[in-house]
Amino acid sequence: MKKIIVLMCALLAVFMETKAQKGFNPGQLQVKWEVLQNNYQGKQQFRDELILSNPGVGELPSSGWKIYFNFPRMILPATVEGPVKMAHANGDLFYFEPAADFKGLKPGDSVRIEFTADAWAVNITDGPDGLYFVENDKENVQVALKKVIAVPSEKAEQLMRIPADKIAPVTPKEVYTQNKVITDLPESSLPIIFPTPSSLSRQPGYFTISGTTAVSSDPAFKKESDYLKSELQQIFKRKPSAAFKGSIVIKKDPSLKAEAYDLTVAPSRITISAGDSAGAFYGIQSIKSMLPADAWAGKVATVNLPCVTVKDKPRFGYRGMLLDVARNFQSKQQLLKVIDLLGFYKLNTLHLHLSDDEGWRLEIPSLPELTSVGGHRGHTLTNTDHLQPAYGSGPHTDNPAGNGFYTRQDYIEILRYANARHITVIPEIESPGHARAAIKSMDVRYNRLMKAGDKTEAHRYLLHDLKDKSVYSSVQNWNDNVMDVSMPSTYNFIGTVVDEVVKMYREAGAPLKTIHMGGDEVPAGVWQKSPSVEKLRSELPEIEGTEQLWLYYYTRVDEILKKHNLYTSAWEEAGLKKELVNNISKNVPNTDFAQRRMHLYVWNNVLGGGAEDLAYRLANGGFPVILSCVTNLYFDMAYHKEFAEPGYYWGGYLDVDKPFKFIPLNYLKNSHEDNLGNMIPAEVLSHKEALTATGKANIVGIQGQLWSETVRSKERMEYMLLPKLLGLAERAWAPDPDWATDPDPIASEGKYQKSWVAFCNQLGKKELPKLDYINKGYQYRIPTAGVEIDGGMVKANSQFPGFIIRYTTDGSIPTVKSSEYKQPLTIRGKINFRVFNKAGRGGRTVSVTN
Template identity: 50%
Template sequence: MKKTLVGLLCALFVLLYANAFAQESKNQFDPKKLQLNYEVTDGKYQDKPQTLAVLTLTNNGNVPLPASGWTLYFHSFPALKPIAENAPVKVEHVNGDLRYLVPTDAFKELAPGASQRIELLSGGQVVNDSRTPHGFYLVWDNDKSKGYATAPISVKKPDQPWVDWVQAKDIYAQNKVITDIPEEKLTKVFPTPAVYHETGQPFTMTATVPIVTDAAFLREADLLADHFGTVFGKKPVISMLGTGKAIRLQQKKGMGPEAYELQVSPQEVVIAASTPAGAFYGTQSLKTLIPAAALAKNQTSVSLPGVRVSDAPRFGHRAFMMDVSRNFQSKEQVLKVLDMMALYKLNVLHFHLNDDEGWRLEIPGLPELTEVGGKRGHTLDEKNHLQPSLGSGPDANKTSGSGHYTKADYIEILKYATERHIKVIPEIETPGHARAAIKSMDARYARLMQEGKPEEAKRYLLRDLEDQSVYRSVQNWNDNVINVALPSTYTFLEKVVDEILAMYQEAGAPIQTIHMGGDEVPNGVWEKSPAVNALMAANPTIKGKYDLWDYYFGKVNDMLNARKLYLSGWEEIGLTRVEQNGKKVYVPNQDFKGKNFHVDVWNNLWGAEDLAYRMANAGYKVVLTNASNLYLDLTYQKAYEEPGLYWAGYLDLDKPFYFIPFDYMKNQKVDTNNDPINPAVVYKGKERLTAFGRSNIVGLQAPLWSEMIKTPERLEYMLLPKLLGLAERAWAPDPAWATEPNAAKGEAAYNQAWSAFVNVLGKRELPRLSHYAGGFQYRIPTAGAVVENGRVLANVQLPGFTIRYTTDGTEPGEKSPVYTGPISDKGEIKLKVFSPTGRSGRVVTVVNKAS
């Protein structure tokens, strides 16, 4: 009886509580009903480089948005401020790109259906929506621990011409130099091999043709068989002995470490190499001989063109840098990228695993690194996860800002890469860009202090608890730099490095270096740190920030050397600041120049155009990572609809392709605003590469920073086809146009090479990538178009892709007319480029006025 009564009381309580909650929910405003609209109204406000915009809040719900009692968080770079003196809101900065607006006394209750306009001013000009505030979520004052996402913000494209956005006629002019080359005349191996001949005698491959391999190349043979299995639906047999028709992998002494020979004749395909890496690249070239259409569905046979190839790479370091710290990508996506890298003979994955916004690798013994540093969401204290960044939203479990690789994941990635002859260089970004690590170790400290373990709590602490230094990083953080004076900093680094090395050992993966970052440490750090003051008191030679820099990287270098590793980092690890002609300038640090530091030099702008050459000439090993030509996260074009950043300019497919590694200043064509330049004038007096410096250029690298990359589709869009320009430049021999002294002849040779390159991509490699490794969502170019003599002329960057058009104002589709020649129709002509598989790019509109 007593149990029955208790049960009834409990049921009544639940019913009453549920009813009260439902009533409360019914009467409380639903944040998802808050519609936000953003429109730039003046991109050159007061004739200055600043932007005036209107943010409109509209209540699409059934209950009012209160006049107070809430805060609206959002992400924006740069800062925004209300322009009106009696504005309805005020805007405050939290940290990084996170800001919030709160209602002032001027804000009135927003009734259902009502709107509130807010004029906001920001510095700089808007070229695309990368500067649009985003990631809005609402927090109620009565429970500040929870955030609720609003409706997605709606952004209206500006209609004022304060930016010289790229026009269809500009694209048409760029494409005019491209010649359509018949596919049978194209080189069938990509990247372009050193020696290539076609014999006209093809080899017919079927699933019954065996792969006969020397024992040294069994793994390479198995991967090749796997690929043929996707073509035929059945994997060819692999054997170590056999006569007759076959694909043969043969070991041949005396060839280079990545060199190979490939001969395709009617009776056999022979790949010869001295090393497994060379044999592997021979198999990758063989794969590019397979017609792209053969990957669309299972085949009974494929015809491989008869060729003789003798090939080796130009550079030994051919790298793609993948940033998974700002926004995370799954293990499966990393494996897919590795497949694509291997196909195009890229052999280094520079893995950017931590930054201010995230720590992505499990480190046994330091669970907070991923439990706290691997997640982002709304928080008051960051004890359980980091604050939102880059529009990641309030929910730590539903965002591209959260995620990490377990130890098992990373070992799987390492094994996968090693099988494909790709070295994975892990980057542990320090001492700046380290906020995720710092906050994680703060959480560890708090936990262990609560457990009464003060000594253990301090063991891996990365900041001086008494530090009063004031600074602000380029990305607007005020707490993202590790304190280099703390012994616990080096204990932490040793722990992380040793755990990473254990993963490589378990995976059987090679590792020669760890990238330790060194990028963008702001002024003001360490100036008011008691730990730093104590270190300087004990070491009179340490007098300031730059001496501390040398102290830090000297210790890090010693730590890595003790583990038989060399130090890699961004250029700053090898720079120091001195006074020249009354100005503070950065110069190569003489203390480190002979210590095998490998530096990724990104800055070739703003007076540092020759920095990579100066560092190479000084004795540093340099990986050319030039922002102007190789930063894949830069937007393709100066078009509002194109995603990406543009602080270092605009990076279309041609920028990596026309990069000249040993004389890159010779062929720079535009500045960061896309305005033409005269290299002879702009680079006058800059240091050129010496013969000694040339020996220190070890390779090329294209990074893809992920601030704006929240999905695999966006990653692939920004990655491809641009990365193929890097692949060509890193592998293929030095092109004739790069060294041609006669400008006119050099330009003609370049245009011919550019035409061949885009024809190969448009007719062979991008159609292949539509299916390869599950298919890639590469960018489809926009059509070029111009009106001449009353007719619309159009062209495309990638021959082999199709332009379709409409004349009735509708958007072109797969059944719209194909552009085959000038269009005489009058009025509004819409054009769109389609890939061979039917995916399409952006619409271009031109108006052919009636005569």
């Protein structure tokens, strides 16, 4: 009898398993997305469609499920056409569910959904991402869908934002035209050291360097001497076949200013002279800069360095790069790799954006919820175990883009690593806006302690008034992401975080002069119905509205930082206040904060927006300013207008030429077009405020920004970062080039073109080939080929001389084994072109038909 029962159970199990295999699997669902029309109905909105297909086995039920997805635009639910209902969850998270007329989706069937969203959609970044399926009665089980199939936009109504959009999609022909000015220069004519030194003169002879070259130094520079020895041993893995007698000496010269160095390469000795260890370090970087790619690739045992005399110093004391690890996370190992890159190109500041609405990435041991909750994203209806998905991070808390944080020990290691490379790490704690991760984490702490009966401790770090009925929506569509600045608990929180951050720096032995406290994009409507705010206003009648609350908040934050001898850094909005100018409300510099020496990072110079000269006005008004201009220094902007090119573009498109052509103290000189490609009348810019002598002294430095909404992997980080970072490095370190100061527009343009050609050759023949091997290689962007058809002749070119163009005629994607383009082709039919670097890695393929 038992055998019969066992057999029956086995048969039932097989039957159930077979039935399950034949049942519906939501992971098989496919979604296709296409933009139908921008400027839909003559408004700044677009119409698009989703096609939901079921290619699998089993039927999608007619009810009882939702599909969640992230979308960077606000969807207008009333515009949805199709058998589903759409709704906004929060932030960039939306979902759709079956409507009453949805009849289910059988295998092989599809359903079409149309809807309208605000603004516009131009490239692949604008599409839905991170789709996942949830059964309503099984919210704890989620199934990620396949990656969305994005249908490339090709028509004008799909690619042009509004009628005023004058920026045409980049075609192979347009790329060819842009590249025509880039002539091939002999490598011997290119700069020996990059970034360009203050002065360099070539001398006769060579110095032979290898991994066994002797290195010595004054005692003050022992760390730098040991660093150079280690670097040479790692670079030159082969031993030379003969002994060489040359040596490298690092000497202290008190007459040289901070970060400056002198470098002499003679046949028998290299001498670095510096006044401080940073200067010695940069002299070492210049030696490393002289090494060819073959040395970094481990292919040679020795290198003959040309004899030179160099006198060098940085243009700006602050040469920075912001990395946003809050929106999407990057590992500790990747940060160390970036730090090496910054040090190699003589950038000295890493600005780490550690917190935002979508993540808190630094462990604060006394507030563990910040990382146990705020350090993770996944499907949730409560945000009590983790935060909701964002930027395509999906339903699960193991996605490396949405999940992760630096432990206290990780951060100390990062600080020590950066400090050894003379890089200061500035932490940013976003406040009072962009603070949802912190707010939700402290809510969890509050609920835990209230449940334990500890009401006093529960309220200690609460970041919003639980009875606040204010209604608002941030730029990123959050309705609950702003700290309540009237609550004492908010300052308890800020003070505790600052205390613990200071301790980490002290333990690491790393310098800390400031903490960046955010200050941007606080939406209208906040605090208006907060009981806590009303209480504060009754106690302080001078607080009449939200403008005074802004001043109240940053005054208190500044006092918290000053207790640690730190100054406050923030985005530009923190240094502005509203005043009536000719009966018009305008943002003007807040002189009180200027007197406090608050450092402002100014991003808004959007051409045509009215704030083109804001950085200069703030510097003239007494603020120390770090130029962070979106038009030239936002590396998350797409390289150019093409559907397949990732990145945002609200501030314009940004290829490597944009940071290279940036003129820090006079950037309006070569600013001519707005972000839609329309020329800005000269008379408009002529009325903008120029830097005064005081203002010039207040330009502390410049910084590139890499916001990470579209950066979900280390490869994408390096793609968006490089080669743009090389243009930033040149502008931050090198003196103004002659084209930047020539008052004659025609002469200035001619000099610029000559300098641009040399820069492209420098990148293609020297710098990027090195980056194929340094730190195991960086995945920089390889440009697409330019292609033109002229009288039946197919001509191709590349932005970077020294890179190789390959092609195929059989429809396949070119590989390193494909034919190399060397001269115009007369082949008929479709031809695929692809640019390769010297290491054999290829960029994106483009096609033409002859």
